[in-house]
Amino acid sequence: MAERxxxxxxxxxxxxxxxxxxxxxxALGAGPxxxxxxxxxxxxxxxxxxxxxRGQAIRRALDAAPPGKSCWLCGGLFFDVDAWVSRALAALxxxxxxxxxxxxxxxxxIEDRENVLHELAGDHLAxxxxxxxxxxxxxxxxxxxxxxxxxxxxxIVVIADHARGSVAxxxxxxxxxxxxxxxxxxxxxxxxxxxxxxxxxxxxDVVCEAAQGxxxxxHGCGREDVDVRCLGERPFVLEVxxxxxRRLDWxxxxxxxxxxxxxxxxxxxxxxxxxxxxxxxxxxxxxxxALVRLDDPVGPPCSExxxxxxxxxxxxxxxxxxxxxxxxxxxxQVRSIVWRQLDCRTLEMEVRTEAGLYVKELVSxxxxxxxxxxxxxxxxxxxxxxxxxxxVHTEEPTATEKPQSSSATE
Ligand SMILES: [Zn+2]
Numbered sequence: 001m002a003e004r005x006x007x008x009x010x011x012x013x014x015x016x017x018x019x020x021x022x023x024x025x026x027a028l029g030a031g032p033x034x035x036x037x038x039x040x041x042x043x044x045x046x047x048x049x050x051x052x053x054r055g056q057a058i059r060r061a062l063d064a065a066p067p068g069k070s071c072w073l074c075g076g077l078f079f080d081v082d083a084w085v086s087r088a089l090a091a092l093x094x095x096x097x098x099x100x101x102x103x104x105x106x107x108x109x110i111e112d113r114e115n116v117l118h119e120l121a122g123d124h125l126a127x128x129x130x131x132x133x134x135x136x137x138x139x140x141x142x143x144x145x146x147x148x149x150x151x152x153x154x155x156i157v158v159i160a161d162h163a164r165g166s167v168a169x170x171x172x173x174x175x176x177x178x179x180x181x182x183x184x185x186x187x188x189x190x191x192x193x194x195x196x197x198x199x200x201x202x203x204x205d206v207v208c209e210a211a212q213g214x215x216x217x218x219h220g221c222g223r224e225d226v227d228v229r230c231l232g233e234r235p236f237v238l239e240v241x242x243x244x245x246r247r248l249d250w251x252x253x254x255x256x257x258x259x260x261x262x263x264x265x266x267x268x269x270x271x272x273x274x275x276x277x278x279x280x281x282x283x284x285x286x287x288x289x290a291l292v293r294l295d296d297p298v299g300p301p302c303s304e305x306x307x308x309x310x311x312x313x314x315x316x317x318x319x320x321x322x323x324x325x326x327x328x329x330x331x332x333q334v335r336s337i338v339w340r341q342l343d344c345r346t347l348e349m350e351v352r353t354e355a356g357l358y359v360k361e362l363v364s365x366x367x368x369x370x371x372x373x374x375x376x377x378x379x380x381x382x383x384x385x386x387x388x389x390x391x392v393h394t395e396e397p398t399a400t401e402k403p404q405s406s407s408a409t410e
Contacts, residue, residue: 031072099150177271179233
């Protein structure tokens, strides 16, 4: 006959076992125990019962005296749950949250006594006291606040310090996702002392004010240079530190940001902490528009050679970023190029590239560090006079696409 697990058995059935009964008698003989602390020794048996009910059933089965007004194990901690719930509610006052978690700094003295009890009675069916405490206070807070428990990413963690008798609230960040467009040149993506404004500040200051947060952090799916516009939509996650409000009017916030004229946001809303890592993992292709200025005049038959740039290029870390990036060689795909000649010294190119390709250096060649390059194939010094990100291709697969190139002349 298959052995049933402990939590499927009734406590009455389990309590017919002499070894278990003997262990529980030793526990009761060591000093007065409350029903919860007694019942917790059989926490794994009969999942439908509370530890308090288990304790009562154990006393009946062993013909033991009813519990007194003290407990040598918890020292009255479990008589005092109302007071702990009140302290928790006071710590939560003024913070808006939808999910929470109760955690405990345990009292080492209670843990020592719990170890003694487990040696007397055995611990194979027991659960730690803090587990019951957290569950009990958590259930009461659920009822009192209407918030849901969340064991992985709670909005707020209630931390009870059993030795000190205090409760603190640890407020987790508010994560906000969206996509942004940067409509002007001359602002960096992230807050930067050398610049008066940034995409981060234009978005983050508005969200942070609405959430009554203390600060914000910005996580972009890649980033464009200060002098580059991002007309395509770039995903981001904003992290608001210690927000007092979380249920925000996203449409009103987006309106205020879009009113800046410099940055626009789309699909603004709450997201999870996991989304930071998710958008950092994305390596989407980008499509750029580059305005290319040439030192020497170049005519259409010559510019046809630009088609030869489609394919794999070899790029050493650009000179301009060498101070903050290691010097190494990357191989990156140019997926497609279309261009039109504006005059004999000016070209407008639309280039689709793999993530991580430096387009300014694809144009100039960066002293031979990027090969091949626009200047090289045209036989004239070339520089990227203007650059825009036209699209961040987060939704499309890239592996199966065929390289292509074409020219358009007006
Ligand atoms: Zn107790």
